Amino acid sequence: MPKFMLLLHDPPKAFGGLSPDEMQKIVQKYVAWGRALKAKRLLAASHKLSADAGRIMRRQRGRTLVSDGPYAESKELLGGYFIVKARSYEEAETCASDCPHLDYGGTIEIRQIDGR
Amino acid sequence: MAARSKSGRSTGADGAPALIGRLFRTEAGRLIAHFTRRFGPSQLDLAEEVVQDALVQALQLWPYRGVPRNPTGWLYRVACNRALDVLRRRSAFGARAAEIARALARDRDDADRPDRRERRLRAVEDDELAMVLMCCHPSLTREAQVTLSLKTVCGLSVGEIARALLCDERSVAQRLVRAKRRIRARRVSFEMPAGRALAARVESAVDVIYLLFNEGYAASSGDDIVRADLCREALRLGLRLADAPAVATPRVHALVALMALHAARAPARRDSAGDLVLLEDQDRSAWDRDLLALGFEHLQRSMNGPAVTPLHLQAAIAATHASAPTADATDWRTILELYDELVAVEPSPVARLNRAVAVAKVHGPRAGLAALSPLARERALARYYLLPAVRGDLLARAGDVENARRAYRLALSRPCSNPERRFLESRLRRIVRTSA
Numbered sequence: 001m002p003k004f005m006l007l008l009h010d011p012p013k014a015f016g017g018l019s020p021d022e023m024q025k026i027v028q029k030y031v032a033w034g035r036a037l038k039a040k041r042l043l044a045a046s047h048k049l050s051a052d053a054g055r056i057m058r059r060q061r062g063r064t065l066v067s068d069g070p071y072a073e074s075k076e077l078l079g080g081y082f083i084v085k086a087r088s089y090e091e092a093e094t095c096a097s098d099c100p101h102l103d104y105g106g107t108i109e110i111r112q113i114d115g116r
Numbered sequence: 117m118a119a120r121s122k123s124g125r126s127t128g129a130d131g132a133p134a135l136i137g138r139l140f141r142t143e144a145g146r147l148i149a150h151f152t153r154r155f156g157p158s159q160l161d162l163a164e165e166v167v168q169d170a171l172v173q174a175l176q177l178w179p180y181r182g183v184p185r186n187p188t189g190w191l192y193r194v195a196c197n198r199a200l201d202v203l204r205r206r207s208a209f210g211a212r213a214a215e216i217a218r219a220l221a222r223d224r225d226d227a228d229r230p231d232r233r234e235r236r237l238r239a240v241e242d243d244e245l246a247m248v249l250m251c252c253h254p255s256l257t258r259e260a261q262v263t264l265s266l267k268t269v270c271g272l273s274v275g276e277i278a279r280a281l282l283c284d285e286r287s288v289a290q291r292l293v294r295a296k297r298r299i300r301a302r303r304v305s306f307e308m309p310a311g312r313a314l315a316a317r318v319e320s321a322v323d324v325i326y327l328l329f330n331e332g333y334a335a336s337s338g339d340d341i342v343r344a345d346l347c348r349e350a351l352r353l354g355l356r357l358a359d360a361p362a363v364a365t366p367r368v369h370a371l372v373a374l375m376a377l378h379a380a381r382a383p384a385r386r387d388s389a390g391d392l393v394l395l396e397d398q399d400r401s402a403w404d405r406d407l408l409a410l411g412f413e414h415l416q417r418s419m420n421g422p423a424v425t426p427l428h429l430q431a432a433i434a435a436t437h438a439s440a441p442t443a444d445a446t447d448w449r450t451i452l453e454l455y456d457e458l459v460a461v462e463p464s465p466v467a468r469l470n471r472a473v474a475v476a477k478v479h480g481p482r483a484g485l486a487a488l489s490p491l492a493r494e495r496a497l498a499r500y501y502l503l504p505a506v507r508g509d510l511l512a513r514a515g516d517v518e519n520a521r522r523a524y525r526l527a528l529s530r531p532c533s534n535p536e537r538r539f540l541e542s543r544l545r546r547i548v549r550t551s552a
Contacts, residue, residue: 019273021345023175024140030179048180080180 001085003044003113004092010079011105029100037084042095048080076107083113138345140171142352143188144271146240147195149247150223152268154199154216157250158300159208160268166202170195186228192236193227196220244269245360246306248353252320255302260295261324267292270349280346281331308362318363322371325350325357326427329375347382351375358414369418370427376411377434380404392539396443408438426467429458448477465494473506481513501530505540512547520547 018026037043054069086092089110096108144167151163170191184190200220203213226232251265266272266280274292278285298304309317332346354372358364384398393399415431433454440446455471468491476484488507497503508523524544528537 017273018175019276020140020144020171020271021138021276022273023171024138027140027175027178027183031183034179034182046180048177051176079176082180 001087002115004084004086004089004095005109005111005113006082006084006092006096006099007109007111008079008081008099008101009076009107009109011107012076026100026104029103033099034082037082037095042085044083044085046080046082049078051077053077079106138271138348139187140174141271143191144168144171145247145269146244147191148268148271149243150192150240151195151199152247152250153243153306154219154223155209156212157304157306160296160299162202162206162208164268166195166199169198173198189227189233193224196224196227200224241356241359245356245363246308248321248356249308249314249317249363250299250304250306252317252324253299253302253304254316254320255298255304256295258320258323258327260291260298261320262327263288263291264295265324265353266328266349269353272345272349276345280343314363315365318357318365318368321353321357321363322365322367322427325353325375326371328353329378333378344382347375347379351379358417364417366418366421366423367425367427369414369420370425370431373411373413373415373418373431374427374434376407376414377431377438380407380411380438386535390535392535395437396446398443400441403438411435411438424457424461426458426462429454429461433458446477448474452478465491465496465500469497469503469506472510476510476513481510484510485514499530501527501532501536501540503527504530505543508543508547512543517547 034043034046052069056067056069058065084092084095086095089112092110092112096102096110099108101108147167147170148160148163151166152160155163173194174187174191178184200217203209203217203220209216223236226236247269248265251269252261256264262281263277266277267274272280274285274288278288281288308314328346329350332343332348332350351372354368354375357368358372380403381395381398383404384400384402385393387393411431412435415435418428418431433451436447436451436454452471452474455467455474458467459471469488472484472487472491475487485507488503488510491497491503504523504527508520508527511517511520511523521544524540524547528540528544532540
């Protein structure tokens with residue numbers, strides 16, 4: 001079955017000023033969502049990316065330039081990704097549609113992994 | 117694998133760990149206590165920051181990686197690392213920095229070692245107890261003691277405290293700032309005081325916990341869920357005191373007994389529609405057996421001494437109610453005797469109001485009304501809906517329909533929650549119907 005990447009972009013200032021109890025509830029929602037995918041054998045992998053901006057490399061006129069990642073200046077940070085199995089974008093959307101990320105102001109970018 | 121509540125972890129159907137109960141809240145309190153010990157009470161803000169940061173890291177990582185096998189150990193380790201970072205960056209600790217760093221590194225090594233788990237848990241319980249007693253330092257006002265306990269020991273946010281105590285967030289925040297300033301100015305120690313200072317601190321802690329419980333139990337308005345949490349937290353703190361031999365006075369046990377016996381009835385206090393159910397109409401099979409047993413156990417232990425405090429008497433009253441298999445079997449004579457004693461040592465208006473109910477049960481509604489009448493002049497009860505509500509009930513029982521109705525209307529004109537309002541309205545309707 002084709003695989004899709006769900007890239008979770010965090011909203012700016014995500015989860016500031018929450019109480020421990022509120023944070024636990026949020027974690028529980030995400031975990032329940034991931035579990036439901038796992039139970040349906042639709043989850044292939046999931047990784048959190050470290051919270052720094054990362055690095056960008058490019059070569060210009062023979063010189064290798066390294067700079068801070070694209071997210072250093074932008075408001076949204078790519079928090080991590082899930083790889084799900086789905087037959088189509090529509091099915092991948094269904095997987096993502098009840099992801100709690102959407103409830104907390106985050107955005108989810110869906111990209112199909114080219115399986116040819 | 118069986119569910120293990122002690123470690124805050126259980127396993128779901130797929131074998132992966134799941135979070136249970138109030139793990140974050142409880143751990144937040146414990147960790148703040150622990151880092152307050154390490155950094156010193158003057159750096160309470162820093163301890164809170166470190167813990168908040170560890171929880172945020174869990175919030176960001178666990179959605180992708182799942183809940184770790186040992187969530188409390190994970191939080192402890194991450195918070196220790198964070199504390200070490202902070203220590204390196206701040207100069208506030210001066211010569212103590214190296215010593216604190218060594219202790220933190222040792223803590224971190226303990227976090228994931230199963231053979232040190234028991235030691236760590238015992239240390240954490242000591243930290244928690246010391247924190248409760250620190251929050252009750254005599255230089256703080258009662259209000260500040262309550263607020264600071266909720267923030268640090270119970271892990272509530274400013275918003276949650278405001279909802280629980282029915283005040284606005286700004287005044288909660290101000291109270292916390294002032295309390296921390298006072299702690300710094302007075303150089304309050306985290307070490308447990310000794311001798312009479314300890315006894316006085318424990319007395320304060322009992323008062324603070326009792327206040328928390330009452331705030332939660334009264335539920336006259338506000339957010340019911342937050343208030344139920346208050347009862348749970350108060351019971352947890354009470355048990356923390358009761359489990360520590362150095363502070364477990366008879367009065368501490370009486371407090372735990374009282375809270376447990378009241379909390380046991382909580383499931384039967386509301387019907388499926390959310391309406392109030394009077395004690396005499398409650399389904400007694402819905403009472404929480406474990407909490408009842410806990411209550412009786414601590415009532416027993418509260419009698420290890422000569423002291424009979426108001427808490428002892430209130431716990432004994434609650435126990436007498438709890439021992440009755442049916443409402444009709446309630447031993448009202450014993451309850452009245454206990455109220456007589458209670459009113460003799462603590463003649464609070466609410467205690468006298470409750471005594472009047474017992475008088476009516478034993479000697480009839482007219483006698484109850486006579487016991488009630490001096491309370492009409494009590495300013496503390498001037499806005500309290502229960503006074504006219506009880507009066508209305510006794511008048512109706514005495515056959516004075518006209519005045520009963522008037523009393524219920526007066527009760528309805530006073531502040532009360534929606535379930536209470538519905539309850540009063542249904543009472544009023546019943547009087548009108550039976551007299552028609």
